[in-house]
Amino acid sequence: MATALFHDGLTVHTQSHDYPIIITEKSATEASSMAKQVAPYISGRQVLIVTNDIVAPLYLKSLEDELAQQFTVKVCVLPDGEQYKNQTSIDQIYDALMAEHFNRDVTLIALGGGVVGDMTGFAAASFMRGVNFIQIPTTLLSQVDSSVGGKTGINHAQGKNMIGAFWQPQIVLAEMSTLKTLPARELSAGLAEVIKYALIMDADFLTWLEHNLPAMMALDLAVLGEAVKRCCQYKADVVAQDERESGVRALLNFGHTFGHVIETHEGYGNWLHGEAVAAGMVQAAELSQKLGWLTNEDVARIKRVLTLANLPITPPTIDVQTALDLMGHDKKVKHGQIRLILLKSIGEAVLTNDFDAELLTDVLSQHSS
Amino acid sequence: MATALFHDGLTVHTQSHDYPIIITEKSATEASSMAKQVAPYISGRQVLIVTNDIVAPLYLKSLEDELAQQFTVKVCVLPDGEQYKNQTSIDQIYDALMAEHFNRDVTLIALGGGVVGDMTGFAAASFMRGVNFIQIPTTLLSQVDSSVGGKTGINHAQGKNMIGAFWQPQIVLAEMSTLKTLPARELSAGLAEVIKYALIMDADFLTWLEHNLPAMMALDLAVLGEAVKRCCQYKADVVAQDERESGVRALLNFGHTFGHVIETHEGYGNWLHGEAVAAGMVQAAELSQKLGWLTNEDVARIKRVLTLANLPITPPTIDVQTALDLMGHDKKVKHGQIRLILLKSIGEAVLTNDFDAELLTDVLSQHSS
Structure with a gap:
């Protein structure tokens, strides 16, 4: 199988806009490439990276540091796990955005698995009635499923994914190397x-x-x-x-x-x-x-x-x-x-x-x- | 000025769909007309009427009773006032929807002023990633402004209307007679x-x-x-x-x-x-x-x-x-x-x-x- 395959990328066609899925095989040490890949898809000057306490130590610093050369970058680290896919976490994202006086130009970046992606997407859909966001899925599940297609949301105490929105990202970046740090x-x-x-x-x-x-x-x-x-x-x-x-x-x-x-x-x-x-x-x-x-x-x-x-x-x-x-x-x-x-x-x-x-x-x- | 004017109605053209604004001069005692006007715009069998404790005693009963002849109708009465235009009230709407096992077919009806309309619209936009809703504005402010155009949302402690969505109603019904009960x-x-x-x-x-x-x-x-x-x-x-x-x-x-x-x-x-x-x-x-x-x-x-x-x-x-x-x-x-x-x-x-x-x-x- 030719490596070239992974650099073709795909395009998702949706009502609001088309966007690319980039699938790369970059080595984990070359993590700065994440920033290079997504930077062209950030239209304003403000960036909020949303991640969790498991993924943050692995990939956050290089992404944050490199983006900070071009943008005002803030970070919101949530606790890891489906049990935190709720309104409390969404409120934490809102609070981070408000604390920074971020406005409609902000781009949210979801760095993590499906839970981080779904919540970041819903926060982006609902903050100021909708701002841009980017998906960097770091789990196989989110790479093949939740990061593509614009389904975002959180759980209600009585049901899964009951609250949410259809909201499409600007780009999905799937780096296969992140799977090396994923538990079996x-x-x-x-x-x-x-x-x-x-x-x-x-x-x-x-x-x-x-x-x-x-x-x-x-x-x-x-x-x-x-x-x-x-x-x-x-x-x-x-x-x-x-x-x-x-x-x-x-x-x-x-x-x-x-x-x-x-x-x-x-x-x-x-x-x-x-x-x-x-x-x-x-x-x-x-x-x-x-x-x-x-x-x-x-x-x-x-x-x-x-x-x-x-x-x-x-x-x-x-x-x-x-x-x-x-x-x-x-x-x-x-x-x-x-x-x-x-x-x-x-x-x-x-x-x-x-x-x-x-x-x-x-x-x-x-x-x- | 001819009364006929108020029965023409207007049409709002939006990306998702077109919808009518009906402006009537009906007498307040003829309140059952509300149900007749909106019933054709309810596509499923389930209805949740969202209103507040000021409007409920005035217009809720006749609307609820008449719709109940055709639909499963439940009610969520929120406290009145801009200070309740927040996540807590939205959660009350979600809880009412979940308690009734309501699903994607549900239609939410906002019966009240701009606060009720904005919150009901946002709950409709975000419940199961979007269900239908209807606006019945009962204040002049909401009749001329917030009920038209699909802006929905709630306040954040640090800013007004910071959380929300663009979500269009199926119909806006403005009955002028409701202004008779509006405080000066x-x-x-x-x-x-x-x-x-x-x-x-x-x-x-x-x-x-x-x-x-x-x-x-x-x-x-x-x-x-x-x-x-x-x-x-x-x-x-x-x-x-x-x-x-x-x-x-x-x-x-x-x-x-x-x-x-x-x-x-x-x-x-x-x-x-x-x-x-x-x-x-x-x-x-x-x-x-x-x-x-x-x-x-x-x-x-x-x-x-x-x-x-x-x-x-x-x-x-x-x-x-x-x-x-x-x-x-x-x-x-x-x-x-x-x-x-x-x-x-x-x-x-x-x-x-x-x-x-x-x-x-x-x-x-x-x-x-």
Whole structure:
């Protein structure tokens, strides 16, 4: 695989504007390149970098120092973790912006994983009714998923991602080298979303993953870069068709309705998002099998590939009625009917409420008390 | 003036969608008409009416009861006042939505003045990344200004309207009869924005107001309806040209930068927004006069018409440096330079930073300690 691939970049087409995704393989010591890559996309003089206490020691200083040569740069360091993806953290970002007298010209930079990106994006969407922001995702999960497409937001105590906005970044910069500092558990969580793209969109990519997952888990940056690029291309195509998720974009939530139940029930942060999605995809596959769309072997194959990526394939024990109630809070509910993304076959997903409620109960009760 | 005028309605053209403004003269006892007017603009089955404890006893019951025949209707009653235009109130709206398991199909209805409208709009913009909402403004201020154009938001402890979104309603319904229950002080506050349109856009309208203000203050609903219609037409024209306030829309903020200083310094709610804008417009006019754009007689005329509407023409005592600092937090600041909307003549406004800072200091120090 040619390294050149990673310097092509992609373009995301959205209603508000087009923007590039740059995927590079730079070495971690060359971290100053982050500043060089994003500086042309900063239109004013003011920059607020938002990051967390895990990522800050790794990448903040060089980014901050280099940008400070051209811009007024301030930093907001939030505590790490999904459990801090809430209004309190957003208020900290607002307070930092107000304390600096920053105005509509400010650019916010999200340096971190999906939680940092979602919160920074929502703060940018809502500060002074909308300012620019830039995504520098440092986890595999955020590189292939949350940093692309403009979904931003926070959790409500009663539901995940309930508060937010569609707000597009000026650029997404994914440096593969940042994956070298990512804990193995989080790399696996990111692989759940990579596998998701294969299951809903491209059976050939699943075969590719079955061959290449070992190299990815051994941090072969070239192979990881190729996978990230493919995933970003899938997502960019979907977002261009359906930015506000009135149609096809919903398919990207495969495994997520089941996964949200797990995350909400277990408390945000105890199961990683990707882990919950992995177990949730298995449940969605099981329901697809009960409908006669997937074979037993398809389900077994999905479990094998998730296991290869060190991901859980069994949800925690959750009472069926509790699970159904939690599903009622999910955004995919329409007119009170639970709609789920299921697989017609490997590589082809549908959003449907056309299934017997008992089959859903069957799937849920396999893991209830 | 023919009553027919008020049934024409206007259309606001925006990026996301076009929507009507309906201005009616219905009698207050016929309040059930509100439900009839807005029902066709509710696309799902779920409705949350957001109002406050002053407006609720007047108009809530009939609206709620009649809508409940077709929809699942819940209510969120907030405390009245600018001092509650904050995150705590937004959280109350989110909590009400979550408690009812409301989803993306919900329509929020803002029943009240500008504070209720701004908060309901922002909650609609951010709940599940955006749901529909409807404006039923019950104050003159919100009928001529805040309900039209999609600016939504809340205050930050350090600045007014610092958090928010551009989010357009499905319909704006302005019933003139609601002005009969509006306190005289609030009617005057609304007249400040009416006078503003004349000062920045239409010298003839100022002459019209000089003749018609007494009838408006005596609650002649036909004359009030005509004024509201003219103001909504001015605003709709501006919004169609410049929805996100990158250009001409900023002119609608005439008097507001000075006014925001007053509101922030005095604490939200002690000076009504319209009162602060009135005194702020006088300060902006005084600076325009110092630049040789307005005559002394122009400034005197502006003061006379504001006085005719029972509005203050003198700001409270505020230290000059404090005022300048507070201006630094205003959204109209660009690249650290204070930009102000000033009058080239009556009926013609400009946004400019091309003035001697000393002249601004002179104007501010007329009312400093």
